[in-house]
Amino acid sequence: xxxxxxxxxxxxxxxxEAFGVFVVSPDEISDSERRAYDEMTKQYIQEQKRQKTWxxxxxxxxxxxxxxxxxxxxxxxxxxxVEYMLSKNPNLNVSTIxxxxxxxxxxxxxxNHAVTYSxxxxxxxxxxxxxxxxxxxxxxxxxxxxxxxxxxLLAMDVEIRNEEGKEQVRxxxxxREREFEGNVLVKQEDGFVLHTDKRDVMTxxxxxxxxxxxxxxxxxxxxxxRFRTDEELHKWYYDRFLGE
Numbered sequence: 001x002x003x004x005x006x007x008x009x010x011x012x013x014x015x016x017e018a019f020g021v022f023v024v025s026p027d028e029i030s031d032s033e034r035r036a037y038d039e040m041t042k043q044y045i046q047e048q049k050r051q052k053t054w055x056x057x058x059x060x061x062x063x064x065x066x067x068x069x070x071x072x073x074x075x076x077x078x079x080x081x082v083e084y085m086l087s088k089n090p091n092l093n094v095s096t097i098x099x100x101x102x103x104x105x106x107x108x109x110x111x112n113h114a115v116t117y118s119x120x121x122x123x124x125x126x127x128x129x130x131x132x133x134x135x136x137x138x139x140x141x142x143x144x145x146x147x148x149x150x151x152x153l154l155a156m157d158v159e160i161r162n163e164e165g166k167e168q169v170r171x172x173x174x175x176r177e178r179e180f181e182g183n184v185l186v187k188q189e190d191g192f193v194l195h196t197d198k199r200d201v202m203t204x205x206x207x208x209x210x211x212x213x214x215x216x217x218x219x220x221x222x223x224x225x226r227f228r229t230d231e232e233l234h235k236w237y238y239d240r241f242l243g244e
Contacts, residue, residue: 056092056096056097057104057117057119059085060081060097060100060101060105060119061119063084064076064081064101064120065130067080067081068130074129074130075123075129076127076128076129077126077127078097078098078101078128079126081101082098101120101128102122104116104117105117105119106120106121107119107187115161115162116161116162117159117160117161117162118131118160118187119131131187139156139234139235139238140158140206140234141206141233141234142154142155142156142171142191142204142206143155143204143205143207143211144203144204144205145203145205146202146203147200147201150215151211151215151216154207154216155172155173156171156173156174156242157170157171157242158170158204159171160184160192166182167181167182167184167194168180168181169182169204172242174237180194180196180197180202181197182197182198183195189206190205190206191203191204191206192204206230207233207234208230208233209228209229209230209232209233213227
């Protein structure tokens, strides 16, 4: 019985699936070579799919948080992130790690990507720090003012994205997910200001216990503990409304 081999059409399909990687023509190669080639191609595709679906951003954030925790200060170098991540998984792409830290996820880097994140801030040559909503693991609670109206919304899980030159702010308001587009005018450690496409000005302020006790506590149903620190307040909201 004649051994099976890959058709030219199959090779074209594998070529497409391998994200444009050139695949050698099956013409004039032996059956054993075809089988070996077929197996290598399948392995390559599987690895590419694994790398594509592996969330570099989340793992890099986790690595950076561990690094700054060990150092006791919010400061790290790209080389430290690369070394730490490769110690956990030597198959990771070093270039991808570097690109995420220095460009895609850096708030003050040039806009070279269709989608960017405000996770890190460059503070020196090769030196970065966690920025804004990422500095406490993305678990900050914000009070949101809209135009001249104070404390209109609460915001958790805040994420600032940049897609094709337009900034998006996404968050959970204790009831549902919300998303606004526009331009972020001010970014600071204690909050930021968004000028929306509808010409509203939204001011996101990191929630404090003092303001919560005066303005928000009365509207919460059920028993509410007395919070000693802002961190305790933030954690209570995340535990209650997001189950973290």
